Amino acid sequence: MPSSKDPRRIAILIPAYKEDRVILGCVESCLSQDYPSGYFEIIVIADEMQPATLEALEKLPVCIVQVKLEKRTKAKALNEALKRFDHFDVALVLDADNIIESLFLQKINGAFLNGYEVVQTHRVAKNMNTDFAILDAASEEINNSIFRKGHVNLGLSSALIGSGMAFEYKRFKAVMAEIKAIGGFDKELELTYFKDGKKIAYLEQAIVWDEKVQKPADYSNQRRRWISAQFHYLILFWPYLSSAIKSKNIDFCDKLFQMALLPRVMLLGVMFCLSVLCSFVDLEMSIKWWVGFGLLILSLLIAIPRSFYNLTLVKALCALPHVFILTLFTMLKLKGANKTFIHTQHG
Numbered sequence: 001m002p003s004s005k006d007p008r009r010i011a012i013l014i015p016a017y018k019e020d021r022v023i024l025g026c027v028e029s030c031l032s033q034d035y036p037s038g039y040f041e042i043i044v045i046a047d048e049m050q051p052a053t054l055e056a057l058e059k060l061p062v063c064i065v066q067v068k069l070e071k072r073t074k075a076k077a078l079n080e081a082l083k084r085f086d087h088f089d090v091a092l093v094l095d096a097d098n099i100i101e102s103l104f105l106q107k108i109n110g111a112f113l114n115g116y117e118v119v120q121t122h123r124v125a126k127n128m129n130t131d132f133a134i135l136d137a138a139s140e141e142i143n144n145s146i147f148r149k150g151h152v153n154l155g156l157s158s159a160l161i162g163s164g165m166a167f168e169y170k171r172f173k174a175v176m177a178e179i180k181a182i183g184g185f186d187k188e189l190e191l192t193y194f195k196d197g198k199k200i201a202y203l204e205q206a207i208v209w210d211e212k213v214q215k216p217a218d219y220s221n222q223r224r225r226w227i228s229a230q231f232h233y234l235i236l237f238w239p240y241l242s243s244a245i246k247s248k249n250i251d252f253c254d255k256l257f258q259m260a261l262l263p264r265v266m267l268l269g270v271m272f273c274l275s276v277l278c279s280f281v282d283l284e285m286s287i288k289w290w291v292g293f294g295l296l297i298l299s300l301l302i303a304i305p306r307s308f309y310n311l312t313l314v315k316a317l318c319a320l321p322h323v324f325i326l327t328l329f330t331m332l333k334l335k336g337a338n339k340t341f342i343h344t345q346h347g
Contacts, residue, residue: 008089008109010040011169015077019096020053022211026098027062035105043085045077075185079176088169095163097211099126107206108166116201117171118193120148121164126209132219134316135323136212138304139264145303147258148202157194157251158202159258162186163210184229187259191237194252195244219323220330227263227327228334234259264300266331269324271296 012030016023023044030042042062046054047069057064065081078093090112094100104121111119122144125137147159165186181188193200213219234256244252262270271293278286304313 006113007036007039008112009087010090010092010105010108011085011088012040012042012092012094013045013078013081014043014094014096015045015074016049016096017047017072020050022097023053024056026094026096027060029099031060032102033105034102040105043081045081047072047077073182075176075179075181082173082176090166091169091172092166093163095210098163099209101207104206107203111201111203117168118198118200119166119203120158120160120200121203121206121208123161123164123208123210126211130214131316131319132216133212133214134312135319138308141305142300142303149204152202156254157200160186160190160200164208183225184233187229187233191233191252191255194249194255195240197249216326220326223327224330224333227331230259263327265320265323265327268296
């Protein structure tokens with residue numbers, strides 16, 4: 001429930017690399033919060049922003065931290081801001097393309113009043129104007145249903161997304177200081193908290209709108225960054241698995257299992273191809289593969305909200321073969337992806 005009782009001091013951290021087209025919309029939504037004005041501060045971490053954008057931001061009640069990073073990463077940008085401030089209770093991380101509802105900070109405050117130390121909010125699509133955006137939005141909601149709400153209902157931790165995340169400030173600052181991630185810093189952040197036995201809550205009623213990728217090139221760039229980070233941190237944290245099993249750290253083990261899975265569209269494509277192949281080789285085995293493929297599709301359809309069920313989704317699903325091929329080629333080009341900053345253009 002929303003709460004402005006005993007308000008926490010919240011730092012809204014917004015890393016913004018060349019985000020001139022979307023940053024003002026994000027800041028305006030933050031300024032429209034129904035929350036005591038003296039208890040939150042908007043901190044824009046500006047990297048290579050246009051002078052006109054900086055001039056517009058300077059007219060608003062926000063703090064601008066300008067950074068010039070030789071090898072830029074989101075983690076480095078956040079650390080540049082974190083080391084300058086110590087007086088906050090909560091750190092809220094947003095992307096520059098995010099928009100938050102007016103009661104967002106109240107709901108965050110309520111969660112921390114209830115004793116949570118790490119909270120992931122409900123990220124939904126801001127745009128569904130192309131087939132790729134619709135599929136990206138549907139994928140996000142599947143993750144919300146399975147890896148966030150579903151996990152929490154089972155007594156497990158929610159997965160982090162990368163934005164719309166809130167943390168107890170001092171602990172977050174200490175953890176971030178040790179993170180050197182180039183891509184997928186949220187994966188390292190998540191596994192670090194799990195390794196230390198921390199729980200991550202899911203705040204379904206706190207809505208943050210996020211821009212979805214619209215073009216094949218943007219999709220490939222984004223997935224290359226995500227998939228590379230997924231396998232990089234799987235390998236990096238794998239040595240801790242045995243101790244996690246001994247200590248019954250279920251959240252850590254569960255996260256490593258998730259990271260060992262193929263991307264969802266690849267799993268669908270591979271199961272379909274194997275089902276077709278088995279139909280020509282072994283009919284009895286093919287039935288098992290087709291049943292498994294059907295159950296996978298059913299589980300994903302159940303995880304998609306009813307509001308998505310319309311003709312536009314059906315049309316977007318026709319693009320799945322294209323998405324499968326893009327993802328396949330993306331996986332073949334992962335070498336070096338986790339050593340290079342890959343930016344997804346917004347707006």
